[in-house]
Amino acid sequence: MRETNASRPTKALLIYPRFNGPSFWNYRATCELLGARYPAAPLGLMTVAALLPQDWDIRLIDRNVQPLDVADIDRADIVMAGGMLPQQRDLLQIIDLCRARGKPIVVGGPDVTSSPHIYERADFQVLGEAESVLPAFIAAWNSGARRGVFEAEKFQADVTKSPAPRFDLIRFQDYLFIGVQFSRGCPFNCEFCDIIELYGRVPRTKTAPQMLAELEALYRLGYRGHVDFSDDNLIGNKKALRLFLPHLKAWQEAHGFPFMFSTEASINLADDDALLAIMRDCNFFTMFVGIESPDPETLVAMQKKQNTRRSLADSVHKIYQAGIFVNAGFILGFDTEKAGTAQEIVNCIEATSIPVSLVGLLYALPNTQLTRRLQREGRLYSGHDTNTELADQCVAGLNFVTARPRRDLLADYLWILDRVYRPAAYFGRVRRVGRALRPPSRGGAFSWKGFARDLAQLGFILGRMSLWRPRLTLYFFGTVIDCAARNPGALENVMAMISLYLHLGPFAREVAQQIQQQIDDIDAGKWAAPPLLPPEPALAGPRPILQAVS
Numbered sequence: 001m002r003e004t005n006a007s008r009p010t011k012a013l014l015i016y017p018r019f020n021g022p023s024f025w026n027y028r029a030t031c032e033l034l035g036a037r038y039p040a041a042p043l044g045l046m047t048v049a050a051l052l053p054q055d056w057d058i059r060l061i062d063r064n065v066q067p068l069d070v071a072d073i074d075r076a077d078i079v080m081a082g083g084m085l086p087q088q089r090d091l092l093q094i095i096d097l098c099r100a101r102g103k104p105i106v107v108g109g110p111d112v113t114s115s116p117h118i119y120e121r122a123d124f125q126v127l128g129e130a131e132s133v134l135p136a137f138i139a140a141w142n143s144g145a146r147r148g149v150f151e152a153e154k155f156q157a158d159v160t161k162s163p164a165p166r167f168d169l170i171r172f173q174d175y176l177f178i179g180v181q182f183s184r185g186c187p188f189n190c191e192f193c194d195i196i197e198l199y200g201r202v203p204r205t206k207t208a209p210q211m212l213a214e215l216e217a218l219y220r221l222g223y224r225g226h227v228d229f230s231d232d233n234l235i236g237n238k239k240a241l242r243l244f245l246p247h248l249k250a251w252q253e254a255h256g257f258p259f260m261f262s263t264e265a266s267i268n269l270a271d272d273d274a275l276l277a278i279m280r281d282c283n284f285f286t287m288f289v290g291i292e293s294p295d296p297e298t299l300v301a302m303q304k305k306q307n308t309r310r311s312l313a314d315s316v317h318k319i320y321q322a323g324i325f326v327n328a329g330f331i332l333g334f335d336t337e338k339a340g341t342a343q344e345i346v347n348c349i350e351a352t353s354i355p356v357s358l359v360g361l362l363y364a365l366p367n368t369q370l371t372r373r374l375q376r377e378g379r380l381y382s383g384h385d386t387n388t389e390l391a392d393q394c395v396a397g398l399n400f401v402t403a404r405p406r407r408d409l410l411a412d413y414l415w416i417l418d419r420v421y422r423p424a425a426y427f428g429r430v431r432r433v434g435r436a437l438r439p440p441s442r443g444g445a446f447s448w449k450g451f452a453r454d455l456a457q458l459g460f461i462l463g464r465m466s467l468w469r470p471r472l473t474l475y476f477f478g479t480v481i482d483c484a485a486r487n488p489g490a491l492e493n494v495m496a497m498i499s500l501y502l503h504l505g506p507f508a509r510e511v512a513q514q515i516q517q518q519i520d521d522i523d524a525g526k527w528a529a530p531p532l533l534p535p536e537p538a539l540a541g542p543r544p545i546l547q548a549v550s
Contacts, residue, residue, distance in 0.1 A: 013076035017090035046165035082109025128152030155200030177226035203236035229263035270315035294348035323439035333362030342412035361397025421508035434483035
């Protein structure tokens with residue numbers, strides 16, 4: 001007897017689009033070194049999968065780690081996909097592929113929410129946070145609707161009702177780390193940031209039982225190692241975090257510390273000794289901080305005043321003392337920058353000893369205060385975006401008329417890349433961090449098994465580095481020996497920073513070549529500014545809420 005759609009569960013194929021080309025963020029060489037295919041698993045889509053009806057037959061394909069075959073689409077009743085701006089190109093191709101196969105496709109996520117007009121070819125759009133709007137889509141789908149737009153009310157999703165992500169849909173070995181999320185939103189008001197536009201300035205948090213259930217799910221599935229708290233700002237709601245961390249510490253202790261944690265947080269974490277101490281006790285080992293600029297005037301202009309109220313170098317070194325090493329982001333291209341900005345950024349990176357300093361060109365993201373201001377001023381370019389195979393904002397930034405000459409900005413960026421990612425400079429910062437870190441000591445008896453594991457990892461990285469980058473071997477040996485002699489407890493963290501250079505160093509040179517080409521084009525008169533978008537007062541207000549249509 002022929003099976004009908006009514007007699008079997010809906011087959012849903014979730015697709016995570018491929019990110020555009022190479023990037024500072026994809027750590028491709030580090031992934032190859034450690035046997036992974038991509039840094040981070042698709043946490044958003046795994047959460048969406050958990051929100052779908054339990055009787056649906058769900059598959060997830062991450063285009064960054066596995067191929068997509070048309071047979072995968074043909075087997076599904078519905079395709080669901082979404083992502084961020086650097087995934088736009090691939091997501092549009094997925095939409096076209098589904099339409100060519102006659103398969104309905106639902107799109108959502110940050111970029112779709114910010115720029116729904118770009119995705120009008122999709123059958124369904126789910127805009128905003130999935131928890132509060134996905135039930136309406138499911139009801140419409142079950143009732144027979146085959147087109148529609150569903151938009152969540154802003155910042156109203158109750159994250160305490162968010163289920164544990166479907167970790168079972170991925171292969172752990174494909175990724176450097178697995179993500180979880182405790183909070184959503186950030187209390188600050190940075191002009192260039194789209195987080196506050198998407199998730200609000202009042203961070204909402206999950207409960208301690210929720211988070212422990214997610215970690216327990218990972219643990220029972222056999223995962224061990226690096227877990228990233230993929231929060232917009234982990235300390236955005238300090239009160240809630242202080243209540244949660246003692247539970248996290250107890251869980252880690254009860255399970256023998258199976259996980260080491262990373263996260264993103266604002267620099268004012270350094271002001272809170274007690275919070276730093278318990279994060280150390282929970283086994284946080286690294287965090288990303290948006291420093292953006294060392295210039296107080298620029299920080300005030302971008303509405304990031306929190307970075308002006310303290311010494312950046314003292315704050316970062318205080319975090320090192322808690323056993324947590326810092327990765328940081330810097331941005332070049334703000335209106336208030338002066339001619340000496342490049343030197344100030346390099347000085348800041350050296351003073352803070354931050355090895356992984358990701359420097360990019362300012363990009364006006366859709367639906368931000370910066371973008372609205374630039375368009376009001378008639379300075380926003382049309383048709384200039386990160387939808388390119390070359391790289392991320394490192395190459396595709398400056399999508400507006402800059403206050404300083406464009407060539408000067410590109411020359412400064414080229415100079416920064418050279419100074420920051422020279423092997424001597426990078427490994428010099430790694431050595432200084434290796435001496436400063438005070439990671440927690442778990443105590444207990446010496447473990448030959450653990451020693452053998454660490455020795456094997458050391459030998460493996462050394463062997464791969466010797467084959468791939470033989471000129472780096474002396475830097476590698478010198479840095480490892482320095483750490484082993486001065487602060488052996490930090491050796492694991494130092495090895496992580498060393499392995500990242502296998503990607504960061506070569507990629508910085510790739511970016512430099514492309515930036516030099518842009519400079520050459522300007523000098524030769526080959527670069528022409530894209531057309532400007534006309535000023536639109538409507539951009540200053542919120543986009544009208546779209547209604548579902550069947």
